[in-house]
Amino acid sequence: MRAVALTLSLGVVLAACRDEAHPAPGTPVEPPLSSPEAIPDAPVSGRIHGAPFALRDARYVIDRRVGYAHTDIVLSAGTAEAACAPVAPRESTSVWLRMDGPGKIATERGRVGPGGEGTWRVHYQVHDQTGWSGVGEGAAVLVLHEPGPDGRLSGGLAVCFSDEAKSCVSGSFDALGCPPTIDQPVRGTPPPEAVPPQYLKRIEAPAPPAPAPSK
Numbered sequence: 428m429r430a431v432a433l434t435l436s437l438g439v440v441l442a443a444c445r446d447e448a449h450p451a452p453g454t455p456v457e458p459p460l461s462s463p464e465a466i467p468d469a470p471v472s473g474r475i476h477g478a479p480f481a482l483r484d485a486r487y488v489i490d491r492r493v494g495y496a497h498t499d500i501v502l503s504a505g506t507a508e509a510a511c512a513p514v515a516p517r518e519s520t521s522v523w524l525r526m527d528g529p530g531k532i533a534t535e536r537g538r539v540g541p542g543g544e545g546t547w548r549v550h551y552q553v554h555d556q557t558g559w560s561g562v563g564e565g566a567a568v569l570v571l572h573e574p575g576p577d578g579r580l581s582g583g584l585a586v587c588f589s590d591e592a593k594s595c596v597s598g599s600f601d602a603l604g605c606p607p608t609i610d611q612p613v614r615g616t617p618p619p620e621a622v623p624p625q626y627l628k629r630i631e632a633p634a635p636p637a638p639a640p641s642k
Contacts, residue, residue, distance in 0.1 A: 456566050456587040459595045463536040463570045466583035466597060471502055473596030475520050475588075476553040476560075480504055484514050485602040487532070487580050492607075496529040500580065502600055511605035518554035522586070522596055524569070525550065532573060532580060539567040539586070549586050551594065564589035578604040 459473075460466060471482040484503040490496060505519030514521075524539070524547045526532070539547050550563040567586030574580045585597035 454589060455564075456589050456593075458538065458566045458568045458585050459587050459597055460568055460585040463568045463583065463585075466568065466570060466585050466599060468583075469598050471522065471584060471596050471598035471600055473594070473598075474592070475522065475551050475594045475596060476562075476590070477592040477594075478520070478553075480520055480522070480596050482598065482600060485600040486511065486605045487602045488605050488607055490607045491529065496527075498526040498530070498532060500524040500582075500600075500602055502584070502602075510603055520551065520553045522549070522551045522584070524548065524584070532571065534571060534573045536570045537568070539569050540565065549584070549588075551588060562588045562590045562594070565594075574604060580604065 471480075471485075473480055481504060482502050483506045485501070487498060487500045489498050501521055501523045503514045503519050503521040505514035505516055505521075507514050526547050530546070535546070537545065539545055539549050547569060548563060549565055549567050549569075550561060552559055552561040554560075565586050565588035567584055569582065569584055571580070571582040580602040581600070582602070583597075583599040585595075587593070587595040
């Protein structure tokens with residue numbers, strides 16, 4: 428019950444994965460920059476699926492469910508009214524990174540995929556008149572810094588996707604740790620590094636002893 432209350436109090440997040448169409452892979456691409464050091468110190472921006480993309484909401488979600496464990500870093504063109512609240516409009520374009528398995532986010536820099544090479548995979552999703560579509564074939568350079576005491580994850584990304592529109596974005600982000608979305612089949616556990624200390628104390632405190640049965 429405590430975990431449920433905490434999840435409700437912190438809000439819900441928009442799931443990165445949705446039912447979507449996947450276009451056939453295009454021509455292999457190279458990252459737009461040659462090294463992580465060249466990533467601009469400005470919010471992620473560029474063009475996705477032929478339209479301008481500008482980062483307005485950045486968050487990461489750790490799902491610890493057995494058999495479904497993964498971490499998503501979601502960079503969205505939408506906005507949220509409060510931290511970890513749903514992004515609006517719901518059809519906002521997003522660029523996201525996924526690490527499969529229960530691995531911990533670590534400080535790192537280097538190159539990402541194509542084909543799921545390395546720790547992370549990069550993907551984008553857009554919505555048009557026909558529904559959601561996504562592209563996961565691309566090449567990127569990435570910088571990540573391990574989340575600090577406040578639970579925030581900073582980093583930078585420069586990626587080009589293998590699609591006909593030649594989608595590319597680059598820039599930096601500062602992502603807030605959010606609990607898994609509340610409407611998953613089995614609710615996950617909020618990432619401890621993203622939970623404010625007062626909530627952690629409340630969760631980790633031992634439960635009071637049950638009253639002795641009356642005679």
